[in-house]
Amino acid sequence: MKLYYTPKSHFSRKVRILLDAWGLDATLEDVGNVAEASAPAFGPNPLMKVPTLVDADRTVFDSDHIAYYLVALHDPNDQFAVATRDVDALNARAVMNGVMAAEVEIILARRTGTDTGAHRRFGKILESIPAGLAYLEARAEVFTGPPSYAGFHLVSLWDHLALYEVVPLDYPRLAAHVARITNLPYVARSAPR
Numbered sequence: 001m002k003l004y005y006t007p008k009s010h011f012s013r014k015v016r017i018l019l020d021a022w023g024l025d026a027t028l029e030d031v032g033n034v035a036e037a038s039a040p041a042f043g044p045n046p047l048m049k050v051p052t053l054v055d056a057d058r059t060v061f062d063s064d065h066i067a068y069y070l071v072a073l074h075d076p077n078d079q080f081a082v083a084t085r086d087v088d089a090l091n092a093r094a095v096m097n098g099v100m101a102a103e104v105e106i107i108l109a110r111r112t113g114t115d116t117g118a119h120r121r122f123g124k125i126l127e128s129i130p131a132g133l134a135y136l137e138a139r140a141e142v143f144t145g146p147p148s149y150a151g152f153h154l155v156s157l158w159d160h161l162a163l164y165e166v167v168p169l170d171y172p173r174l175a176a177h178v179a180r181i182t183n184l185p186y187v188a189r190s191a192p193r
Contacts, residue, residue, distance in 0.1 A: 001026040003066075004043045004052040006034055008192040010100050010160035011063040012051040017152040018067055018082070020186035022074050026053075035108050064093070067149060082149045089150050092142045096153050099132035103166050129167045133174065140173035143181075151181045163192050 003019070003026045005012035019026050031041045031050055038048075044059045045052040053060045053069065060069045071082040084090065102125045109116050116122035136142075136154070143151050158178045161169055169175065181187055 002029055002043075002054045003027070004029045004031055004045065004054070005050045006030055006032070008160065008163065009034070009050050010156040010192075011049075013156040013159075013190050013192070014063045014149070014153050015051050015053065015066050015070075016190040017156070017187050018070055018080065018149070020189050021080065021147075021184075022070070024070070024074060035111050064097070080147060080149045080152070084148075084150075088139065088142050089148075092136060092139060092150055093153055095132045095135050096150075096157050099129050100157055100160070102126070102128045102132075103161060103164065106166055107164055126166070129161075133167070133169075133171050137171040137173050140177060143174075143177040147181065147184060147187075151177065152187065154178060155181045155187055159192055 001024065003012065003015060005016070005028055007030060016028075018024075029043065031043075032038070034048075034050060039046075042048040042050070043052055043054065045061055047061070049061075051063055051066060053066045055069075058069075060066045067082045071078055071080070075082075078084075081089065105125050106116055106122065106129075109122060114122075116126065143154055154174065155178050158169065158174065159182075161167065182191070
């Protein structure tokens, strides 16, 4: 298996945590600067995004699709509730994905020289991040219990937000869950640096 990723990508990290938790070997292919339009660096992904998993003759795009693919092959009991149908957990994952995507838009805009303060669109994107975090804070019980993909998702999001300091992280219930989940060795291994 080969995973096209970047070491700091929170979308890629969700997959890396699962790979480490299951002890699966995968070659990690760093695509470099995701703001660059270098199609060959992203391997077979026509959208030039990470992560992308190549497993023999199969190519799988998108972190959550990759997680579903891997759980079907390697964890039929779904130990980490990847394939959950729980609406609260699914809503939390949708909000986390939205916050992650919003943060990426802000970071990449700034990285490429765009004044995000000069455009209303970026104001709305930036406002969605604390709104999403407040939603999650009010529903933090979703992250209780045994280790889960939702928890891995939260840690990946949280650590990326802490690394890039796009918004303050004053969400004590979420912080407590992150601290607990981060202690798992297979989660700590992929922490962004």
